[in-house]
Amino acid sequence: MKGRPITLVGNGKVDHEAFEKAHFGENDITELLRLKGLRDLSEVEDARLERNGQISVIPKTST
DSSP states (O other), X not given: OOSOOEEEEETTEEOHHHHHHTTOOHHHHHHHHXXXXXXXXXXXXXXXXXXXXXXXXXXXXXX
16 A cells, blocks of 8 residues: 555644545544544544545543
């Protein structure tokens, strides 16, 4: 597999251009978050579309 992961959410901020590039809509990401046990993007620190097509999500830590 070639390429690089696409950062969809970085430092808690959504990259709308990356969503378009990855052909992701708002419904797609909310479904993914629910499957990961999260309610919405405000709970995400980082999310990346990995080279293998899967999405990795790192939730924000509570302080």
